[in-house]
Amino acid sequence: MHHPLRTLALAAAAVAALPAWAQDVVKIGYSGPLSGGAALYGKNVLDGMQMAAAEINAAGLEVGGKKVKLEIVALDDKYNPSETAINAQRLVQESKTPAILVPHSGGIFALQTTNEQQKYLLLAYSSVPQITARNNKLTIRIPPEYTGYVQPFVKYTMGKYGKNLAIANADHDYAKAWTAAFKPAWEAAGGKVVAENPMSYNRSADFYSGVSRVMAAKPEVLFVGGASEPTGLVVKQARELGFKGGFAIIDQAKLDEISAVTGGYAMLEGSIGVLPLAEDSSPDAKAFVERFRKRYPGRTPSSEVSYNYTMVHATAIAMKLAGTATDATAIRAQMDKAVKSLPAEHNPNTLDAIDERGGTVNDTRVAVVEGGKLREVKLSTLNAAK
Structure with missing residues (x-):
C-alpha cells in the first residue's frame, strides 16, 4: 500500500528538482543529402544550422518567459523527394519539429503538400520561384530567386x-x-x-x-x-x-x-x-568566414553555410517575437520582422526582408x-x- 506522506514527499521532491531541467528543448528538423554526390552540399547546409544553434544556445534564448534550447535533428534523404517526405513524418511525430529545413526543390515540393495541415514551417533552401508562387502559408524561401x-x-x-x-x-x-x-x-x-x-x-x-x-x-x-x-x-x-x-x-x-x-x-x-x-569583400561576410574557420579548422564556408545559419538565427528571433517556440503560424507571422532585426554579424548575406509570399529579398x-x-x-x- 502507498504511504500518502511518502507519495507527497516524492511529488515535492520532483517539483523541487524542476528548475534544473526547466529548459524546453525545441527541435528544428533537417532533411537533405548527407551521402552520395551532393553530400558536401548537404553538410554545408547542416553545418550552418548547427553553428547558429550553438551560438543561440550559448547566448541563451528565452521565449514567452521560458528558457529554450534549440536542437537540430538531421536526417539523410540522399536528395530523394520520397525520402524527404518519410523523414518529415518522422521529424514531426518523433521530434515535434515546429520547423523543417530542406535544401532541394524536389523535397520542398513534396513537403508543401502536407506542411500546412501538419502545421510546421518549411524552411526552403532553394531559389526556385515556384516555391513561393504556390502561396503556401508556412513556407520561407531562404535564398533569393535564381x-x-x-x-x-x-x-x-x-x-x-x-x-x-x-x-x-x-x-x-x-x-x-x-x-x-x-x-x-x-x-x-x-x-x-x-x-x-x-x-x-x-x-x-x-x-x-x-x-x-x-x-x-x-x-x-x-x-x-x-x-x-x-x-x-x-x-x-x-x-x-x-x-x-x-x-x-x-x-x-x-x-x-x-x-x-x-x-x-x-x-x-x-x-x-x-x-x-x-x-565577399563586406566586413560582416569576412568576420563570418573567420568564425566558421575557427569552429571548423581547414574549411571555408559557402553561401549554403551562411544562408542557413542566418535562417536559424532569424527563426529564433521570430520565436521570441511570437512568444512561442512551437506555433508555426505565429512564428511565420514574425519572420519578416525577425530578418529586419537580425544583427549584421548573423546576416553575412545581407538579407533585407521576407516578402509577403515568404521569399527573401537582397541584392545578389x-x-x-x-x-x-x-x-x-x-x-x-x-x-x-x-
Whole structure:
C-alpha cells in the first residue's frame, strides 16, 4: 500500500528538482543529402544550422518567459523527394519539429503538400520561384530567386564567347528549372542551343561520354551546374577535351569549391557564377568566414553555410517575437520582422526582408573569372552593361 506522506514527499521532491531541467528543448528538423554526390552540399547546409544553434544556445534564448534550447535533428534523404517526405513524418511525430529545413526543390515540393495541415514551417533552401508562387502559408524561401541571374549570365557569356550554347548541367529538379529559364532567354537573345545533354551529377563521377557528346556540336559556351564537386569534374573534363569557351554556372555550384576540383581558377576562365562567400569583400561576410574557420579548422564556408545559419538565427528571433517556440503560424507571422532585426554579424548575406509570399529579398552579387582571377560584380552593373 502507498504511504500518502511518502507519495507527497516524492511529488515535492520532483517539483523541487524542476528548475534544473526547466529548459524546453525545441527541435528544428533537417532533411537533405548527407551521402552520395551532393553530400558536401548537404553538410554545408547542416553545418550552418548547427553553428547558429550553438551560438543561440550559448547566448541563451528565452521565449514567452521560458528558457529554450534549440536542437537540430538531421536526417539523410540522399536528395530523394520520397525520402524527404518519410523523414518529415518522422521529424514531426518523433521530434515535434515546429520547423523543417530542406535544401532541394524536389523535397520542398513534396513537403508543401502536407506542411500546412501538419502545421510546421518549411524552411526552403532553394531559389526556385515556384516555391513561393504556390502561396503556401508556412513556407520561407531562404535564398533569393535564381531568375535574377539568367539575363546577366546570358549577356556576359554570349557577349564574350559567341552564340552557340551546349547544356551539360545536372538532371535533378532544380537544374531542370534553371534550364527551363535559361534556354528561352538564350534563344531570345539571338543564341542557339547546339546540344542538350543533362547528366546525373549525383550518381556519376565520370562525365567524359556526356561531355564529349555536347563537345561534338562545337559549343562556344557551356551551361553547367549542380553540386560543386561534380560540376568541377564536368568543367575539368570539358577543358581536357579541348573546350576553349566560357561557362555559365548555376547558383548551386560554388566557384571556390569548383576551383578546388579544377586545381585553381585557370580552367574556369570566362566563367560567371555566384560570388563565393569567402571572396565577399563586406566586413560582416569576412568576420563570418573567420568564425566558421575557427569552429571548423581547414574549411571555408559557402553561401549554403551562411544562408542557413542566418535562417536559424532569424527563426529564433521570430520565436521570441511570437512568444512561442512551437506555433508555426505565429512564428511565420514574425519572420519578416525577425530578418529586419537580425544583427549584421548573423546576416553575412545581407538579407533585407521576407516578402509577403515568404521569399527573401537582397541584392545578389556574382563573380566572373578573368585572367585566372575571380572578380566580384554587382548584378545591377551587369544588367546595365550594353
